[in-house]
Amino acid sequence: MENNTITIHDIAKALAINSSTVSRALNNSDRVSLKTKKKILDKANELGYQRNLLASNLRRNKTNTIGVIVPRISRYFFSSAISGIEKTAFDKGYNVIICQSLEQLEREENLINTLAANRVDGIIISVSMETLNYDHFDGLKKNGTPIVIFDRHCDLPDRNNVLLDDFVGAFEATNHLIEQGCKNIVHFSGPKNLNVYRNRLKGYKAALEKHEIPFRENLVLNSRLMQEDGTKLAEKVLRLPESIDGIFSANDVAAIGAMQYLKKKGIQIPKDIAIVGFSNGPTSAVMDPPLSTIDQSGGEMGELSANLLFEHLNVESVKREPKTIIVKPSLLVRESSKKRG
Amino acid sequence: MENNTITIHDIAKALAINSSTVSRALNNSDRVSLKTKKKILDKANELGYQRNLLASNLRRNKTNTIGVIVPRISRYFFSSAISGIEKTAFDKGYNVIICQSLEQLEREENLINTLAANRVDGIIISVSMETLNYDHFDGLKKNGTPIVIFDRHCDLPDRNNVLLDDFVGAFEATNHLIEQGCKNIVHFSGPKNLNVYRNRLKGYKAALEKHEIPFRENLVLNSRLMQEDGTKLAEKVLRLPESIDGIFSANDVAAIGAMQYLKKKGIQIPKDIAIVGFSNGPTSAVMDPPLSTIDQSGGEMGELSANLLFEHLNVESVKREPKTIIVKPSLLVRESSKKRG
DNA sequence: ACTAAAAATACAATCGATTGCATCAAACCA
DNA sequence: TGGTTTGATGCAATCGATTGTATTTTTAGT
Secondary structure, eight states: OOSOOOOHHHHHHHHTSOHHHHHHHHTTOTTSOHHHHHHHHHHHHHHTOOOOHHHHHHHHTOOOEEEEEESOTTSHHHHHHHHHHHHHHHHTTOEEEEEEOTTOHHHHHHHHHHHHHTTOSEEEEOOOTTOOOOGGGHHHHHTTOOEEEESSOOOOTTOEEEEEOHHHHHHHHHHHHHHTTOSSEEEEEOOTTSHHHHHHHHHHHHHHHHTTOOOOGGGEEEOOOOHHHHHHHHHHHHHSSSOOOEEEESSHHHHHHHHHHHHHTTOOTTTTSEEEOSBOOTTTTTSSSOOBEEEOOHHHHHHHHHHHHHHHHTSOGGGOOOOEEEEOOEEEOOGGGOOOO | OOSOOOOHHHHHHHHTSOHHHHHHHHTTOTTSOHHHHHHHHHHHHHHTOOOOHHHHHHHHTOOOEEEEEESOTTSHHHHHHHHHHHHHHHHTTOEEEEEEOTTOHHHHHHHHHHHHHTTOSEEEEOOOTTOOOOGGGHHHHHTTOOEEEESSOOOOTTOEEEEEOHHHHHHHHHHHHHHTTOSSEEEEEOOTTSHHHHHHHHHHHHHHHHTTOOOOGGGEEEOOOOHHHHHHHHHHHHHSSSOOOEEEESSHHHHHHHHHHHHHTTOOTTTTSEEEOSBOOTTTTTSSSOOBEEEOOHHHHHHHHHHHHHHHHTSOGGGOOOOEEEEOOEEEOOGGGOOOO
């Protein structure tokens, strides 16, 4: 009773026909007459046949499956990216295998090997923080498996990259604060060795410049952008000689830490100080007041990544044109920054 | 150049030996001498060989892979359950395929079919809200693939179930509030047709009873437990004739809505009203004050589910003993409920 | 040195589905 | 009616790895 999986041969035997005909019928080939097709389909249902994709994929040398690796599936940005990928993949008849590297290079390497061993048709990945080079992609590259790297800048020559325009996001955020009437805007910046934070700083500066507000070095406060950093920075803000009326934080978490401190000190948000964060983390909408922020368009980035991958799936590897796509983030205006209207 | 995947036959040919020896060497069988083993391994590395798991799994009739289906990977409870599963699986040399049903029965059915077609060795699932019966599991059952259902009660006779003890969680929460000195505790309850909310209500009652506090029907406020429900309920709380000094909410989101309203009305938390939520959602720790809550022990439930699955994987299906495991949740005491010490 | 036992390797079938080619039957036309 | 075209089905190789059995080589024992 144990080993009773039904194969096409069982169906063939039951109907006294050849298994190749069964295979063709199940794949709806027009080389099988309608009559026998129906007979086969009925019998397949009756026996509870389920195609063995291992065998099928092995033979076809194609799995119709793509692998997705992200640092953490629980992060909002990543889970929405995954949803975007799944949507696109589903439309094209592909399955998606989701994996998380937990920001560990070793796990990332293992996952890539496993996906490769399972012969996925392509991989979409946001690399871990520990990933400094891309040597572990070489195997895939060699056998022509296309790869799309999203969320994190990759400087290899022949890579497909889908990135967020941090500059524009920061520009929009700062510009919005200015349009709300802010004159003295502090920027919470992150580790300067990371591209994203440098670009967000640039966007902040550009917006000031557009409105002919002089840039003041002392209004840029650096930290690792944890929640407690936000609290400490808010304390600093209140001690600044300029009377600060706006904060653009390079992430949500620090903005929230600051918001809580400021509220405790009786500062009214947004009336006294308007705040905009960055990332649209799960908490930002729940805060009181809800935090304005920059949405990283995870869903859109996921869809674009998947589309880019599919473009390459149908092209011989030698003929593939690597491409970099820059996604514009969108400003989510909520209560924490509305001084007007 | 395109189709250049290396197989064991390529290695065999390069070394003028038989591919079966190569296979055995790569599997570290003791039927191959150390000398040839080394030769083979070296050549495999040199050629960049990567095992084709499709072929291997097909032949062995075993994939060393388990499938996990959850409604949403982004929910904290599920992502921690997945982490628990992955940890356990990794130790046993299994891979994990993660899927999300998005609470849709149709997607769940598709996922189960795909996993079955890919011949996963077992499945761990938290069923979608739309799932009212388990007919779509029949195929798996027929070919002996073990299934573990977690998080949601399942009344089928031969099912493995890993559940949270909602009663105990609610009891602990309420008991904690009483021990903090609360006398008049409101309970925010959810849809009464759901088991979980009925059990949480029971736990609340039991804790009152233990401390000989009379149960008052009017202190149980029903809603769908959305954030805005929390706000409305808090309003009600303030209008109650009893002077309420504690709230046990059957989830975090409603607790947070209530907290924000109460703070706005000048109520001090926890001094005037202590609050405990349920679920340990991502937001609870970030609130001000941080919200005490019941942690659903996702990680532990994941580990237990995986262990239960593995127990069954190594046993013939006829000999399997279905088992139900009840997990005790743990109380996370944070600021929102500390009236003492 | 010769045989028995042990170790190492080779052979060939197998897992389940797919697919190019061959075969057979039915239909068509002159 | 006989030959040809079209349509439907069968045959057999194949994908890449595994594994029971057979064969060869090595080692050991007397």
